[in-house]
Amino acid sequence: MAIVSVRQLVKRYGDLVALDHFDLTVERGEILGLLGPNGCGKTTAINCMLSLLTYDKGAIELFGETMGPRRYDLKRRIGIVPQQVAVFNELTVEENIDAFCSLYVTDRTRRRTLVDRAITFVGLDDFRHFRPQKLSGGLLRRLNIACGIAHEPELIFFDEPTVAVDPQSRNAILSGILELVDAGATVVYTSHYMEEVEQICSRIMIMDRGRAVAEGTVGELKGMIGIGEKIVVEVTDLPEAALDAVRYLPATVSASYRGRELHVACAQGESHLTAVLEVLTSFGVTPVRVYSEPPTLNDVFLQITGSELRDHGASDERTSGR
Amino acid sequence: MPIVRIAVRLIAEHRVLFVVYVLLFSVVGSFAAGSIGPMSAAYEAVRPVVAVVDRDNSIISRALTGHVAATSEMVGIADSTRALQEAAAKNYADYVLVIPSGYGDELARAARAGADAPDLENVVSYTSARGALMDERVRSYVQELYAMAAARPSANTEELVRLVDAAQEAGVTVETVDAEMPGLPVTYLVYCQFALYALFGGIAAIVGVGLADLRAPEVRQRIGATPVPSTTFDAQIAGAIALCGIAVWAINAAVGIALYADELARVPVALTALMLVILFALMLVGMAFGFLIWQLGVRRELVHAIVNITAMIISFLAGTWVPLANMSAEVLAVARFAPGLWAVSAMEQLVRATSVTSELAASVLGNVGIVVLFALAIAAAGIAIGRARQAVA
Numbered sequence: 001m002a003i004v005s006v007r008q009l010v011k012r013y014g015d016l017v018a019l020d021h022f023d024l025t026v027e028r029g030e031i032l033g034l035l036g037p038n039g040c041g042k043t044t045a046i047n048c049m050l051s052l053l054t055y056d057k058g059a060i061e062l063f064g065e066t067m068g069p070r071r072y073d074l075k076r077r078i079g080i081v082p083q084q085v086a087v088f089n090e091l092t093v094e095e096n097i098d099a100f101c102s103l104y105v106t107d108r109t110r111r112r113t114l115v116d117r118a119i120t121f122v123g124l125d126d127f128r129h130f131r132p133q134k135l136s137g138g139l140l141r142r143l144n145i146a147c148g149i150a151h152e153p154e155l156i157f158f159d160e161p162t163v164a165v166d167p168q169s170r171n172a173i174l175s176g177i178l179e180l181v182d183a184g185a186t187v188v189y190t191s192h193y194m195e196e197v198e199q200i201c202s203r204i205m206i207m208d209r210g211r212a213v214a215e216g217t218v219g220e221l222k223g224m225i226g227i228g229e230k231i232v233v234e235v236t237d238l239p240e241a242a243l244d245a246v247r248y249l250p251a252t253v254s255a256s257y258r259g260r261e262l263h264v265a266c267a268q269g270e271s272h273l274t275a276v277l278e279v280l281t282s283f284g285v286t287p288v289r290v291y292s293e294p295p296t297l298n299d300v301f302l303q304i305t306g307s308e309l310r311d312h313g314a315s316d317e318r319t320s321g322r
Numbered sequence: 323m324p325i326v327r328i329a330v331r332l333i334a335e336h337r338v339l340f341v342v343y344v345l346l347f348s349v350v351g352s353f354a355a356g357s358i359g360p361m362s363a364a365y366e367a368v369r370p371v372v373a374v375v376d377r378d379n380s381i382i383s384r385a386l387t388g389h390v391a392a393t394s395e396m397v398g399i400a401d402s403t404r405a406l407q408e409a410a411a412k413n414y415a416d417y418v419l420v421i422p423s424g425y426g427d428e429l430a431r432a433a434r435a436g437a438d439a440p441d442l443e444n445v446v447s448y449t450s451a452r453g454a455l456m457d458e459r460v461r462s463y464v465q466e467l468y469a470m471a472a473a474r475p476s477a478n479t480e481e482l483v484r485l486v487d488a489a490q491e492a493g494v495t496v497e498t499v500d501a502e503m504p505g506l507p508v509t510y511l512v513y514c515q516f517a518l519y520a521l522f523g524g525i526a527a528i529v530g531v532g533l534a535d536l537r538a539p540e541v542r543q544r545i546g547a548t549p550v551p552s553t554t555f556d557a558q559i560a561g562a563i564a565l566c567g568i569a570v571w572a573i574n575a576a577v578g579i580a581l582y583a584d585e586l587a588r589v590p591v592a593l594t595a596l597m598l599v600i601l602f603a604l605m606l607v608g609m610a611f612g613f614l615i616w617q618l619g620v621r622r623e624l625v626h627a628i629v630n631i632t633a634m635i636i637s638f639l640a641g642t643w644v645p646l647a648n649m650s651a652e653v654l655a656v657a658r659f660a661p662g663l664w665a666v667s668a669m670e671q672l673v674r675a676t677s678v679t680s681e682l683a684a685s686v687l688g689n690v691g692i693v694v695l696f697a698l699a700i701a702a703a704g705i706a707i708g709r710a711r712q713a714v715a
Contacts, residue, residue: 050547072549080547086540088328090335099331102324103548147544 001064003028003155003186004049009058011044011210016045019055020210023178026188031181032192035210037305041081041210042190046157047183049188050080076104079153082100083160085144089134094119094128094145097150104151118150121176138169145173148181153197156180159187162196174200175205194297204297208305218297227253227295228268231276234289242283249275325536325555327547329562334530335572336359343524344570348577351516355509355582370416370452370612373399373409377589382467384428385483389463389490390419410445416485417456429464430479434713439464463490497709506593510578514597514669515642517574518662521604522611523565529612530625533562538618562615567609571602592678596686600668603693607661610700617708640666661696662691 004026011019019041034042047053049060051069060067062074066085087096097115105111119128122142132140132313145161158177162170174196181187191197197204199220204213206221212222228251238257246264247255251272253265266272273292280287361600372394374387390396397415399405409418420443428440442460446453466486474482536559545555575598579586586594611632615625637643639653640662646654657663668689677683 047543051545052546070551072551075547078547080544082540082543084540086538088332088541090332090535100323100544100548102327103545103550106324166649175525210701251458266632 001028002026002061002307003030003063003187004032004188005059005061006045006049006062007059009045009048009055011041011048011053011055013109018210019048019058020117022058022207022210023212026186028182029181029185031177031201032190033185033197033204034207035192035194035197035204035301036190036207040207042207043159044210045207046080046159046188046190047199048155050078051075076151077154079151079156081145081148081156081158081161083163083244085132085243087139087140087143087147089132092129092131093124093135093146096143097146099148100147103231114150114152115188117152118146118154121179122146123151123172129218138172141165141169141173144175145176149185153185155186156188158187158191160191161190162193170196194301198297206304214300221297221300222295223268224276225295225300226256226267227293227299227303228266229271229273229292230299231264231266231273231292232261232290233276233280233287235262235285235287238285239279239283242280242285243302245279245283246276249279251275324551325558326562326565329533329536329559330565332535333406333528333562333566336528336532338533339430339524339528339575340570340714343527344520344573345577347516347520347524348513348581350519351513351578352581355512355518367396368452368455369393371395371397372417372419372455372456373397375399375401375406375418376419377401377423378421378425380424380426381479381483381625382429383421385418385487386421386460389455389487390460393459402448409636413447413449415445416447416450416453417460419460421442429468430471430482433468436472436474439468456522466490481670504589506589506597506669506672508584508673510582510585510597511669511673513578513582514601515599515637515640515666517578517698518604518637518640518642518665519633520574521567521570521601522608522636522662525563525605525608526615526633527569527611527626527629528566528613528622529563530629532566532623533616534622534625535561537616554563559616563609563616566612567605570608571605575601585620590678591647592683593672593675596683596710597669597672600665600672600686600690600693603697604627604661605688606666606694606697607700608699612705614700614707617704617711619711636660639663661693664692664696668693 002025004020004024006024009019009022009024022041024032024034024045034045036042044053048055049062049067049073051060051067060126062071063077065074067074071148088099093098094115097118098111101111101114101118105114119125122145124139124142124146127139128133132143135143141161141163145158149156150156162173165173170193177187177189178200189197189201201218203217204215204221205212214224216224225278243255243257243262246252246262249272251266251269253267255262255264257263264272264276271292273290276292277287365704367466374390374396376383376387387562394417399409399414399418406418409415422440422443425440431437432439442464444457444460446457456551463486465688466489467482469487470477470482472490474485475486495523536545546552579594611629615628620628639657639660641649642662646657646663649657654663667687671686671689
């Protein structure tokens with residue numbers, strides 16, 4: 001049974017179509033990475049799934065049941081870690097986690113156990129009596145996560161939880177998410193950091209202009225684009241004829257020479273490193289340094305969504321009131 | 323009641339505002355009430371400090387001097403330009419009267435001829451109204467002399483003075499009459515007028531600042547995703563605001579009763595109870611205003627500015643700073659559209675009351691009803707703004 005099932009979701013803000021027949025399925029125990037440029041509709045999609053926003057068309061099912069603003073039984077099973085840190089500045093770490101947990105769990109004894117567990121889980125034991133203003137950016141993000149997961153939800157939405165945190169904190173957060181999944185949670189994870197999505201997500205969906213434009217595992221997504229390995233050859237000098245010869249190789253998708261480096265994007269298939277080096281040798285070019293790397297998720301993302309800037313006041317940053 | 327619990331906890335973090343807005347304003351109110359001075363049961367005419375320079379030394383001038391002496395504390399002064407200038411500059415006396423030479427004869431002559439009375443010279447103190455009061459007494463005496471001289475052209479000066487003095491003795495006598503029941507003390511009225519600031523501005527400031535985090539969009543988003551229904555959330559926020567309002571009202575009422583316990587003990591409990599009802603209605607207005615500020619999502623640093631300016635305007639229109647009687651008709655017309663005027667009008671009825679009657683209670687509760695309508699109107703505006711913001715989101 002799918003934990004999340006979104007079908008043909010349409011959400012408009014006036015003339016702007018934030019979600020355009022958006023489909024999404026998340027199976028139990030998955031970490032689904034939701035990728036997309038700013039304003040592509042990621043946060044809007046999450047807010048619709050949480051019934052924080054109304055939508056114009058489509059259907060949303062969570063845990064196999066229709067989700068709606070009054071489905072408090074379903075909401076009880078969900079956790080959210082919003083993009084912005086959402087905590088009470090006047091309360092301590094412990095009080096904050098307890099405050100949000102109390103909205104799900106009324107039993108005080110059980111709540112105390114859950115709060116302690118959440119504090120330990122995010123590594124804030126030494127800071128439980130600190131107020132948010134006293135916490136560093138990374139600790140604050142961890143508090144934000146603890147407030148969203150203390151009640152041990154089955155489905156957790158992480159909306160860019162690692163923005164502006166140092167690598168150590170990011171690593172701790174990602175490890176924590178994997179632990180949550182190991183404990184039985186299902187996760188929907190949005191981020192702009194491709195490497196972390198690649199690191200933890202079992203499946204990835206790329207959104208653009210309110211639609212799902214690609215979906216699959218990391219390998220499947222890399223297979224969808226025409227680019228294979230990328231070869232970089234550092235040379236002291238490169239004759240124009242040698243560059244042209246590399247460009248004319250059958251497997252070359254594109255080749256350019258900049259800053260004493262020859263960059264060759266190859267088509268998918270076997271490695272073309274030998275062929276490139278043979279061409280260079282035939283022109284008397286001696287490589288100083290050579291390396292080859294497979295296509296990254298970033299390449300996939302840019303290939304699918306294009307490279308033009310997207311921040312023109314789109315709807316992704318919209319949040320809801322009650 | 324998790325939202326109430328969180329809200330109360332957040333408000334408790336700003337308990338210093340209770341001290342600033344509630345306790346300090348209660349103290350300010352008591353200072354203002356203290357400036358009225360102690361109430362005396364016995365009537366005692368004011369006796370200004372007066373100096374007289376009699377350059378006439380006539381029967382009339384001596385009679386005038388005697389009349390002044392009878393109602394004032396006389397002090398001596400030299401008859402020189404310098405002494406008179408110093409008396410004026412140094413506020414030597416509340417009133418300095420100079421009777422010019424030939425004044426008595428000229429007054430009688432003018433009265434019999436129907437001409438204007440001759441002028442007296444005087445210096446009136448600028449520090450109090452006592453000198454002006456004395457001047458009024460002197461003018462009154464002179465006018466009687468003038469009238470008597472005009473009415474009895476054949477009477478000699480001694481006879482005129484005797485007749486006027488006899489008339490003066492038969493003047494108005496003043497005595498204090500015990501009412502059936504005394505109304506609330508004026509000092510308590512002044513305290514309660516100042517309570518308007520704490521009840522209106524104080525509650526709004528505490529709510530606006532204390533609950534600001536519960537209005538933050540990211541927190542609202544997080545709470546919106548929880549199993550707490552939006553109606554429950556709203557109801558619990560209202561409950562938290564009510565608890566805050568009742569706390570402010572209770573503190574203010576307790577301080578007031580403690581400060582004026584002796585005076586209040588002499589008046590019927592019903593009058594004090596009615597005063598507390600008026601203050602409760604004002605508290606509802608403060609709660610509604612706090613709710614409005616909260617719904618508007620006003621930033622913390624702006625809350626104090628908005629609340630204080632509004633509270634100043636409301637308390638001014640209620641006659642806290644300037645008595646309503648001194649206000650122009652235009653200001654009074656505007657004041658009718660503010661809750662303070664209706665509340666203070668009801669308070670004044672309780673001060674003027676000589677007994678507790680159903681008419682008095684009905685009249686006071688009528689004003690209380692109007693104040694409550696203001697609260698409802700402001701709360702409705704807050705609800706409408708909340709709904710509008712929700713619709714936009």
